[in-house]
Amino acid sequence: MLSSTRVSATSVAPRGRGASYLRRSLRLLARIPSAWIGVTIVSLLAAVALAGPAAAPYDPFHISAADKLRPPSPVHPFGTDDLGRDLLSRVLTGARISLAVAVVVLVLAMVVGVGLGLVAGYWGGWMDEVLMRTTDVFLAFPRLVLAIAIAATLGPGLSNSVIAIALSWWPWYTRLVRGQLLSLREQEYVLAAVSLGAGRPRILLRHLLPNVGSTVVIQASIDIGFAILATASLSFIGLGAQPPTPEWGAIIAQARSYMVDAWWYPTFPGLAIFLAVLGFNLLGNAVRDAFDPRLRSVT
Numbered sequence: 443m444l445s446s447t448r449v450s451a452t453s454v455a456p457r458g459r460g461a462s463y464l465r466r467s468l469r470l471l472a473r474i475p476s477a478w479i480g481v482t483i484v485s486l487l488a489a490v491a492l493a494g495p496a497a498a499p500y501d502p503f504h505i506s507a508a509d510k511l512r513p514p515s516p517v518h519p520f521g522t523d524d525l526g527r528d529l530l531s532r533v534l535t536g537a538r539i540s541l542a543v544a545v546v547v548l549v550l551a552m553v554v555g556v557g558l559g560l561v562a563g564y565w566g567g568w569m570d571e572v573l574m575r576t577t578d579v580f581l582a583f584p585r586l587v588l589a590i591a592i593a594a595t596l597g598p599g600l601s602n603s604v605i606a607i608a609l610s611w612w613p614w615y616t617r618l619v620r621g622q623l624l625s626l627r628e629q630e631y632v633l634a635a636v637s638l639g640a641g642r643p644r645i646l647l648r649h650l651l652p653n654v655g656s657t658v659v660i661q662a663s664i665d666i667g668f669a670i671l672a673t674a675s676l677s678f679i680g681l682g683a684q685p686p687t688p689e690w691g692a693i694i695a696q697a698r699s700y701m702v703d704a705w706w707y708p709t710f711p712g713l714a715i716f717l718a719v720l721g722f723n724l725l726g727n728a729v730r731d732a733f734d735p736r737l738r739s740v741t
Contacts, residue, residue, distance in 0.1 A: 470732040477728035483721025491538040498531035502688045511704045521706040523696065529706065532688035533714050539689045540718065543604055544669035548662050550608035555615025556658055560646050562616065563623025573616070580613040586672055593681040600689070603682040607672050611665070618661060622654045660730045667722030674715050690715050 471477050490497050506526035514521045520529035562573040580588065585607075592606035674691030676682035683689035685696065690711040697708035 471728055474728040474731060476724040477732070480721050480723070480725030480728060483717055484725055487537055487541060487718055487721060490534055491541040493534075494538045495531075495535050497534045498528070500528035500531040502527060502531040502535040503686055504528075511700065511707070513704075514706050520710045521704070523693070523707055524700060524704075529693075529710055532693060533690070533711050536688040536690045536693065536711065537714065537718075539600075539683065539687065540670050540673060540715075543600065543673045543689075544666050546604055547607045547611060547669045547673070548666055550604070551611035552615055552658060552662060554608070555612035556619050556651075556654075558612070559616040559619025559654075560623065560650065563620040563626075564646055564650065570620070574620070577613040577616050580610065581617070583610075585610045586675060589672060589676060590679070590681065593676050598681050598684055600677075600683045600687065603673060603676040606676065606681075607669060611669070614665075615658060615661070618657065619654050622657060623650060626650055626653055656733055660726070660733055663729045664723065664726030667719040667726070670718050670722070671715060 495502065504527060506522075509518070509522045509526035511524055512518055512522040512526075518528050518530065520533060523529055523532070558573050558577075562570040583591075588610040589603075589606045592609055593603050596602035596606060673682060674689070674694070677689050677691030678695045680695065683692040685692060693711040694708045694715075697704070697711070700707045
């Protein structure tokens with residue numbers, strides 16, 4: 443089973459990033475074998491997601507009672523489901539849904555988490571104490587368990603599952619950014635900006651945010667695969683996408699009753715989830731190793 447990798451909140455991204463630093467990191471990234479595998483998988487997923495229904499050979503919503511639970515064949519490479527719908531078409535269409543949901547979840551989590559982390563790390567004092575204790579409340583629960591509780595409260599639906607996952611994800615980014623700012627705010631360039639009369643918003647946006655941005659991007663590249671998995675998990679238990687939406691987790695949920703007689707029904711959407719999580723995990727770990735040398739994996 444893949445395990446989530448968390449970027450250290452105390453690691454400080456190198457200052458003075460320029461073209462030379464970026465080129466060195468990209469050259470290092472190109473020498474990591476897992477990066478090429480991750481890029482290949484993610485590129486294929488992105489291409490299918492961008493193509494959307496156009497990539498599907500059949501209408502993913504077309505019902506054909508005569509084609510019910512057909513095994514894989516040249517006509518239907520992934521077989522058909524219990525309503526005669528082409529499974530390949532539904533899996534390909536589901537790629538856009540899963541990737542879009544994961545991106546929206548991470549954008550929401552980063553906007554909230556990074557913003558609160560900047561405020562807590564730079565202002566400190568009672569504001570830091572209040573924000574960190576609130577963050578601790580969210581961190582006290584496993585992310586998926588918290589997402590399930592929030593989704594159950596809001597009600598079934600893809601939009602509610604996005605909100606639920608985002609609300610369970612933001613504390614990690616708050617902790618990450620806050621830990622970096624505790625060190626960065628004491629750096630000479632920040633103190634110089636303060637002495638020259640720069641306001642707090644300018645210091646945060648112009649001097650501090652760029653120095654934590656790369657670490658946030660690294661963490662997001664690792665998290666996006668697990669956001670896809672969390673979305674599928676909520677759909678599987680009936681709290682995410684609802685039929686007939688061709689979301690991968692929802693397809694597997696519908697296939698539970700046919701696992702013995704129609705092995706292809708849950709297998710292919712399950713493989714799609716596995717490959718998506720694997721691709722983003724490999725790419726995210728490679729990006730982390732290339733852009734943060736202190737966190738390189740020992741191989």
